[in-house]
Amino acid sequence: MASDSTTRTTTRFWKFVRRPAGNEQATESTWSIDSQALTALEAGELLIVTLFVSVDPYLRIQMSTDNTWQAPASENEPQLSYAIGRVIQSTEPDAFPIGCCVRTYSGWTEYAKVNASDVQRIDQSTTDPLPLQHYLGALGMVGRTAWWGVENTLRPKPRETVVVTGAAGAVGSLVVQLCKKRGCRVVAVAGSDDKCRALRDELGADATLNYKCDAIDWNHIDALQAVCPDGIDCFWDNTGGYVSDAVFRLLNVHSRVAICGQISVYDSGLNADSPAMGPRLLYLLIYKRALVQGILQRDATPEVDALHQREAAAWIRDGSLHDRFTIIDGFDNIPTAFNKMMNGQNTGMYAWLVVACFDA
Numbered sequence: 001m002a003s004d005s006t007t008r009t010t011t012r013f014w015k016f017v018r019r020p021a022g023n024e025q026a027t028e029s030t031w032s033i034d035s036q037a038l039t040a041l042e043a044g045e046l047l048i049v050t051l052f053v054s055v056d057p058y059l060r061i062q063m064s065t066d067n068t069w070q071a072p073a074s075e076n077e078p079q080l081s082y083a084i085g086r087v088i089q090s091t092e093p094d095a096f097p098i099g100c101c102v103r104t105y106s107g108w109t110e111y112a113k114v115n116a117s118d119v120q121r122i123d124q125s126t127t128d129p130l131p132l133q134h135y136l137g138a139l140g141m142v143g144r145t146a147w148w149g150v151e152n153t154l155r156p157k158p159r160e161t162v163v164v165t166g167a168a169g170a171v172g173s174l175v176v177q178l179c180k181k182r183g184c185r186v187v188a189v190a191g192s193d194d195k196c197r198a199l200r201d202e203l204g205a206d207a208t209l210n211y212k213c214d215a216i217d218w219n220h221i222d223a224l225q226a227v228c229p230d231g232i233d234c235f236w237d238n239t240g241g242y243v244s245d246a247v248f249r250l251l252n253v254h255s256r257v258a259i260c261g262q263i264s265v266y267d268s269g270l271n272a273d274s275p276a277m278g279p280r281l282l283y284l285l286i287y288k289r290a291l292v293q294g295i296l297q298r299d300a301t302p303e304v305d306a307l308h309q310r311e312a313a314a315w316i317r318d319g320s321l322h323d324r325f326t327i328i329d330g331f332d333n334i335p336t337a338f339n340k341m342m343n344g345q346n347t348g349m350y351a352w353l354v355v356a357c358f359d360a
């Protein structure tokens, strides 16, 4: 077994300890720090030191006891999430030498034993290696989500009008740029004037709406109509809520809708017992022959994955794709980072929070 000079016998990790009740946000006390022994590696295992973890909204969905795409997270278990780590011990030194970096699903832990078959090595042997955090961003799960939904569901054509909610976030900011690159007119919806300004000035959105200031709902469609004079051909929904109701009223014939997320209901336990009632929208789809599709990044095909990796890497390198991050330092701050992300307090204009645990 290959090993660097570091001998590690224990690791600290964040454990999910208290399930938020319906209508409750996660708080600092949703998790607590624990520690555990690191036993010797078995064949096929690697020991990594965590460099970055991502904090993503789906972690809040997993706390809900309602059925989603998998069983709810169990209390008193380690908090899992995507992470980037550096290999410090390896039983597979040919494929994973000491010092190489990998993307894992090892979560909020300082060190982790992982199976080599469960991780992806990050190739940094090129002359122009990209900063590691991109492998949690445009080159990671959120990028895969954007490419998959755009290619498979939205299928935007040049000059079509695309509306994106949650547009300043990790997925949304990529969808905005991807649709601009496909020649569309993009209307971006976000929760602050600063985010809207950055979406226009830095990401090229044609128009923006601040959903916290502009009245946009089923009964108030004027502001949306003003920036979508030709109706809406494609709708990427990250948030749900009142804005989505307004968008449905303006959908064009043969429009396409990708339901990527509904963050406006995550803190209410997904509302399964008492779904928000409002104007029923489905009849609109009949007249408009619209396609509405829920999307999950895990369904991405190898063809779309290859396109995603090729385009995202090339565009980050040539500076035409902005993949910005809010990086919060320190293992102890991970829950704070999660809660800031859920409340839209990303200090980057169109970023999501990555927590740097140790020096990269």
Ligand SMILES: NC(=O)c1ccc[n+]([C@@H]2O[C@H](COP(=O)([O-])OP(=O)(O)OC[C@H]3O[C@@H](n4cnc5c(N)ncnc54)[C@H](OP(=O)(O)O)[C@@H]3O)[C@@H](O)[C@H]2O)c1
Binding pocket: 056, 057, 058, 141, 142, 145, 166, 167, 168, 169, 170, 171, 172, 189, 190, 191, 192, 195, 238, 239, 241, 259, 260, 261, 262, 263, 264, 265, 295, 296, 297, 298, 341, 342, 343, 344, 345, 346, 351, 352
């Ligand atoms: N289907 C999939 O495979 C898949 C994969 C990844 C992510 N997702 C979903 O995609 C969405 C975006 O994820 P992300 O990782 O890119 O997160 P993100 O957008 O970077 O962060 C969440 C943002 O949501 C906004 N928000 C929070 N509460 C809101 C509310 N009540 N109404 C409207 N907006 C609200 C906040 O921005 P503002 O300041 O603009 O309010 C916040 O910054 C989430 O719904 C997530 O669950 C789905």
